[in-house]
Amino acid sequence: MPTIFLFLEYGLAVAASTYCLSFFFSEHTVAQNVVLLVHFFTGLILMVISFIMGLIQATKSANSFLKHFFRLSPGFCFADGLASLALRRQGLKLGSGSGTFDWDVTGASICYLGAEVVIYFLLTLGLEAFPQNFSSTSIKGLCSTFRRFYRGESQSLLDPLLESNGDNGSSIADDDIDVQLERERVLSGSDDNAIIYLQNLRKVYLGGINHSSKVAVHSLTFSVQQGECFGFLGTNGAGKTTTLSMLTGEESPTSGTAYIFGKDILEHPKAARQNIGYCPQFDALLEFLTVQEHLELYARIKGVPEIRVKDVVDEKLIEFDLWKHSNKPSYSLSGGNKRKLSVAIAMIGDPPIVILDEPSTGMDPIAKRFMWNVISRLSTRRGKTAVILTTHSMNEAQALCTRIGIMVGGRLRCIGSPQHLKTRYGNHLELEIKPTEVNFTELDNLCRKIQERLFDFSFHTRSILSDLEICIGGSDGITSDNVAEISLTREMIILIARWLGNENSIRALVSLTPITDSFFGEQLSEQLIRDGISVGGIPLRIFSEWWLAREKFLLIDSVILASFPGATFHGCNGLSVNYQLPYREGSSLADIFGYLEHNRSKLGIAEYSISQSTLETIFNHFASGQ
Numbered sequence: 001m002p003t004i005f006l007f008l009e010y011g012l013a014v015a016a017s018t019y020c021l022s023f024f025f026s027e028h029t030v031a032q033n034v035v036l037l038v039h040f041f042t043g044l045i046l047m048v049i050s051f052i053m054g055l056i057q058a059t060k061s062a063n064s065f066l067k068h069f070f071r072l073s074p075g076f077c078f079a080d081g082l083a084s085l086a087l088r089r090q091g092l093k094l095g096s097g098s099g100t101f102d103w104d105v106t107g108a109s110i111c112y113l114g115a116e117v118v119i120y121f122l123l124t125l126g127l128e129a130f131p132q133n134f135s136s137t138s139i140k141g142l143c144s145t146f147r148r149f150y151r152g153e154s155q156s157l158l159d160p161l162l163e164s165n166g167d168n169g170s171s172i173a174d175d176d177i178d179v180q181l182e183r184e185r186v187l188s189g190s191d192d193n194a195i196i197y198l199q200n201l202r203k204v205y206l207g208g209i210n211h212s213s214k215v216a217v218h219s220l221t222f223s224v225q226q227g228e229c230f231g232f233l234g235t236n237g238a239g240k241t242t243t244l245s246m247l248t249g250e251e252s253p254t255s256g257t258a259y260i261f262g263k264d265i266l267e268h269p270k271a272a273r274q275n276i277g278y279c280p281q282f283d284a285l286l287e288f289l290t291v292q293e294h295l296e297l298y299a300r301i302k303g304v305p306e307i308r309v310k311d312v313v314d315e316k317l318i319e320f321d322l323w324k325h326s327n328k329p330s331y332s333l334s335g336g337n338k339r340k341l342s343v344a345i346a347m348i349g350d351p352p353i354v355i356l357d358e359p360s361t362g363m364d365p366i367a368k369r370f371m372w373n374v375i376s377r378l379s380t381r382r383g384k385t386a387v388i389l390t391t392h393s394m395n396e397a398q399a400l401c402t403r404i405g406i407m408v409g410g411r412l413r414c415i416g417s418p419q420h421l422k423t424r425y426g427n428h429l430e431l432e433i434k435p436t437e438v439n440f441t442e443l444d445n446l447c448r449k450i451q452e453r454l455f456d457f458s459f460h461t462r463s464i465l466s467d468l469e470i471c472i473g474g475s476d477g478i479t480s481d482n483v484a485e486i487s488l489t490r491e492m493i494i495l496i497a498r499w500l501g502n503e504n505s506i507r508a509l510v511s512l513t514p515i516t517d518s519f520f521g522e523q524l525s526e527q528l529i530r531d532g533i534s535v536g537g538i539p540l541r542i543f544s545e546w547w548l549a550r551e552k553f554l555l556i557d558s559v560i561l562a563s564f565p566g567a568t569f570h571g572c573n574g575l576s577v578n579y580q581l582p583y584r585e586g587s588s589l590a591d592i593f594g595y596l597e598h599n600r601s602k603l604g605i606a607e608y609s610i611s612q613s614t615l616e617t618i619f620n621h622f623a624s625g626q
């Protein structure tokens, strides 16, 4: 009986104290594991100390006194209770005639453990009810004060202020002008329509690798209005998810705060959460619940009246095209349908704020379009909901967002409408040109020309002749019939390029490492390596087609670079070639169109397009500067 009590109480005390103590650390899961280990080892160590002290006559009375303190550790109570019970059974414990529940046997341990269960449980409830950042910041504050004291550093009254602004002070001045204006607008409170305000929100993760701290979000200040879809873009690790986690209360800010409908998320975390529907980056679904059960569960959690639950669930099943999957358990859904379900859960109960962390990841293009429709209906069309959307798809941001902020390295680098960002940062035009295809007559002519030269054996070196023989693979010797099937080796390509008048450029192409500085260089050299020159080389017809296409590209390239000073080559995908043309004041789109139209047939241009800088180029511009 006492053993059952000890086990039960020990389990409860450890669970309650672990949960309670982990509140004092920012990373709860890691902290819980650490606290568990500490429990185990302190219990063990105290038990050994107490046992040894109990054996030595001189320390016996001290041990009895110290046990009152040792019993504050659930591990010690448990071990001491069990040990006393075992000693009593063996007749080794003094007063072993007394009952098992006696104070000296298991009574003390059971009482202490019982009290600890109650105290830790109440403490946990208290911490749950406290503002989230109380515990971690106060403990951190105490630790840093202690460290300063230990190192003999004095702390002035201004230090806390400097600490909260120190990192920000330098960055605020360097911020982009739009970011600064947004900050001023938010801090001055002049943005009346906003329902979300982030004020100097900052997150530092402590105790990473080498116990270094990681500033995930630096002093973020912006607002989101009703009916707005705010695109929160950024590179991997820019701090988007961390920011969203702070808004939803998953993480506590290190400093700064956010207001949702005027309520501080630190002081009123529950009130803030009630207004938010959150779709996390990774689907938080319960494997064995069906789609319908998920929606019913969340409808009830979100307080939808029982009488309306069925209607609300049906509405979401239809809205997200999940009707045919309604009875499937979530583990059996495809990735895209899981995302749909996560977004549907976020939107259940029509929250005024919807936070979507990469909602369309893993969706096929049709499902993506479908999702875009749902999101845009929610924000821009219905005009009541504020949506914060993170995505790595620039098309998605372009299609949905009324305003965009780009984060790099925890800082907001720019903010504004997509058009504003394009006008402000897109100081060039994107020109894409697709040359006409190589025509068969041209191709046949070139193949024939090369064949004739190859068939003229009198000019060939001995090595080319043996290459020819190996490449044709025939044992009957080389004839004009089988030359047409030839695959070109490296030496032969160089020879042909010499005949065709461009040996130098081909030398780079046939080097055995991929070339990246020319149009087709990469493709051809990769093909040469892949096919392996020794096992046959490149078929003559493929080489001839490449050569002709390349000549077309070279002609376009030289004319564009010469006609538009400052134009830069921006890649070629094998079908079309891209340039960035500087767009200065006074540049006229009509002139560019006029020039290209005039020279279109001369340059062999099949299609071309001129566009403003895309969001992608602007994103890349910020990302490359990180």
Ligand SMILES: Nc1ncnc2c1ncn2[C@@H]1O[C@H](COP(=O)(O)OP(=O)(O)OP(=O)(O)O)[C@@H](O)[C@H]1O
Pocket (backbone or CB within 6 Å): 027, 205, 206, 208, 214, 215, 216, 234, 235, 236, 237, 238, 239, 240, 241, 242, 243, 281
């Ligand atoms: N629990 C944590 N402990 C320590 N560092 C963390 C923790 N969570 C995130 N970080 C770090 O904080 C930074 C921001 O991470 P976050 O997940 O917010 O980026 P993100 O912009 O959402 O990235 P992605 O686009 O890849 O989802 C990263 O450098 C990450 O390594």
